[in-house]
Amino acid sequence: MIFDALTKEEYKTLLNKYPFDEDILSLDDFQYTIHPEGCIENFHASREISNWIVHLKNRMYQTRWSWIQLNHFYNKGIPDDEWFISPGRNGESVEYFPHFDDNHHGIKAQFNYFADVFYYKLFSAWDNLGHIINNMYELEIKKADFRRVVKGLKNIRPDLFDKLNNLIDLDEFRKMLKFRNSSTHNELIGNLTSGSTKVSDKEYHLGIGKYTTSSQIKNNADESLKLIEQAIKFIKEQIQKDTE
Numbered sequence: 001m002i003f004d005a006l007t008k009e010e011y012k013t014l015l016n017k018y019p020f021d022e023d024i025l026s027l028d029d030f031q032y033t034i035h036p037e038g039c040i041e042n043f044h045a046s047r048e049i050s051n052w053i054v055h056l057k058n059r060m061y062q063t064r065w066s067w068i069q070l071n072h073f074y075n076k077g078i079p080d081d082e083w084f085i086s087p088g089r090n091g092e093s094v095e096y097f098p099h100f101d102d103n104h105h106g107i108k109a110q111f112n113y114f115a116d117v118f119y120y121k122l123f124s125a126w127d128n129l130g131h132i133i134n135n136m137y138e139l140e141i142k143k144a145d146f147r148r149v150v151k152g153l154k155n156i157r158p159d160l161f162d163k164l165n166n167l168i169d170l171d172e173f174r175k176m177l178k179f180r181n182s183s184t185h186n187e188l189i190g191n192l193t194s195g196s197t198k199v200s201d202k203e204y205h206l207g208i209g210k211y212t213t214s215s216q217i218k219n220n221a222d223e224s225l226k227l228i229e230q231a232i233k234f235i236k237e238q239i240q241k242d243t244e
Helices: 008-015 040-074 102-136 146-152 158-168 171-185 214-243
Strands: 196-200 203-206
Touching: 008 040, 040 102, 040 214, 102 146, 102 171, 102 214, 146 158, 158 214, 171 214
Parallel strands: none
Antiparallel strands: 196 203
16 A cells, blocks of 8 residues: 545545634634734734734644544554454464554554654644744743743733643643654654663563554544644633733
């Protein structure tokens, strides 16, 4: 399998299941309220916010395409819930992916690719959201990634800080962060680790290794989209309070 493109019908079916409401990203909903209209501070911040919203919308479009593709390949069937058996069917101490045939390996490779892209694009969207908050409240954070910006809200918008910080503390957010960091900086998610561990200078342990199943990745991708939608809703609720 070199590549398996979606049909128009398959695309529409998956699009209808996409767990993120793109209508939530209205350009008019993210308002700057620190200084009144007509002053240079308001002009600058409003332009910056509009610019970052465009980036955020583009990143979420790219995230949507990656989500559709990874689900397209997931739905073809990846039998990796049981990803090893011991002993193996041919006498091996361990047999990996006992339910795979050659076609499954091709499907899994493309699923892994789009899962990797999904987390890369989604975390760019989270950080774009951080830039929007940074400009909305003049936090003046130079590297305005989402988590750093949330900390900056603690003393000026404590209610919003509590809501967003609670999202960051959720298991699904932590898992999303782990998947993204691993895929970007360490082992690719969806790939089996070596299972070799150095215990001391002269002692090593060889085990089965670690593996994240396709269903775990797919389910976290769904939950991750719900999390960023909830974060945007919290921000918009705060803006409404600021303008009352």
